[in-house]
Amino acid sequence: MxxxxxxxxxxxxxxxxxxxxxxxxxxxxxxxxxxxxxxxxxxxxxxxxxxxxxxxxxxxxxxxxxxxxxxxxxxxxxxxxxxxxxxxxxxxxxxxIKARHFEIERVDGLPPKTVTPPPEWRKRRARETGMVRDARGHLTNELAWTGGFVRPAEGRFSGFYGSQRILNGKPRSPHYGLDIAAPVGTPIVAPASGIVRLAVPDFLLEGGIIIIDHGFGVSSTLFHMNSVDVEVGVTVEQGEQIGTIGQTGRASGPHVDWRVNWRDVRLDPMLLIEPEPMNGPF
CATH class of the missing domain: 2.60.40 (Immunoglobulin-like)
Incomplete structure (x- = not known):
């Protein structure tokens, strides 16, 4: 340990x-x-x-x-x-389980088709969401998560887990990630060691996306990446560069959206790197 x-x-x-x-x-x-x-x-x-x-x-x-x-x-x-x-x-x-208060977050200026995807996107989105589900579905006894987590990029926290999002004036599902804003090209590193299960440069909404399997069903997903610099199947170490920040997919500005799952349960990345959440009191 x-x-x-x-x-x-x-x-x-x-x-x-x-x-x-x-x-x-x-x-x-x-x-x-x-x-x-x-x-x-x-x-x-x-x-x-x-x-x-x-x-x-x-x-x-x-x-x-x-x-x-x-x-x-x-x-x-x-x-x-x-x-x-x-x-x-x-x-x-x-x-x-302590209850938390989550804020309302408004995001304007997004391309309309990324807020309400057109019918012709449905088949592609079904394939992409299936790839994400499969990547997160690995269940191994690897203990990479025991090394703790670090923030995947340096920058300003611009979006928080749990906030109710209103996109271009239309209420949407809560945000399940931690957004870190920084200029395009800012390095993104692995928040914890693990095996790369998904690495694609051009998902419709997520843009450049990487999923890292940390073991026991715990995974990190990072997207809106400008470059995806690793391949599926490789093992990355905590702090190793895996890509760069971009403004790809559904993004109103350059940032990386970091998400953590335990199996299909969406967790708050902030709670893994800070002793207190920064998006509202318990």
Whole structure:
């Protein structure tokens, strides 16, 4: 386990209260680290061979007992983490999820066809969204996420996770990324190590896009890139340049949109690089 990850554990570590079922050891808690909030990611370790589920859905557990969980933008106030130990005993932890306030964000000046895509785009968009889904669908036991995360580019934070977006005056779905604005050509680096699962220079809305698999269903997606400088299948190290900032796809100015997923759950990248979110209070 890296020094960076150890530091991250110390910074975010909390002990979650538990409700116990069945007969088992008097140690009544599994220590979780991370942020128990809407958009937050948490992680922990159980005995090898244990099974873990979140709200009744199975969670991937690595051969050494590592696991990761995450909570979406609209996650309810409580989540139930169940652990079945190898000896047949179990425990259940109720995690209190902090609610957050998300701002309204207006983006004007976008080309009309990128706000309301024309019918002829539908087939291509279906293919592109399928490629994204497949890239995020890899589930490995790689522990690249344990090295922590760094911001993928230097620049001004210009858009925040969870904000309700109004595009050219029309309400749209929430924004699920962290936007970093900087001049075209500014380097973009891998926020964490991992395997490149998608690298395409010209998606309709995302423009240049890269998806990096960090293991356990945790992935980073970066788009609106001017150049895509890596290929699918290569392993990149944290901080390694993977491309440059652009204004491609649906973008009103040069920036990179960084998104983090745990499987199909969209997480807040800011919570992985800062101890407090910057887009509104809890």
């Amino acid at each position: 890296t020094d960076t990850f150890t530091h991250t554990l110390r910074r975010f570590a909390i002990l979650v209260c538990v409700t116990v079922f069945g007969a088992f050891s008097p140690v009544l808690a599994v220590e979780l680290s991370g942020t128990p909030a809407q958009g937050g990611m948490m992680w922990g370790k159980v005995k090898a061979g244990a099974k873990v589920s979140l709200n009744g859905k199975a969670v991937n557990v690595g051969p050494d007992g590592h696991f990761v969980i995450g909570f979406g933008r609209d996650a309810p106030a409580n989540a139930k983490l169940a652990i079945l130990h190898p000896d047949g005993t179990g425990e259940e932890q109720v995690i209190e």
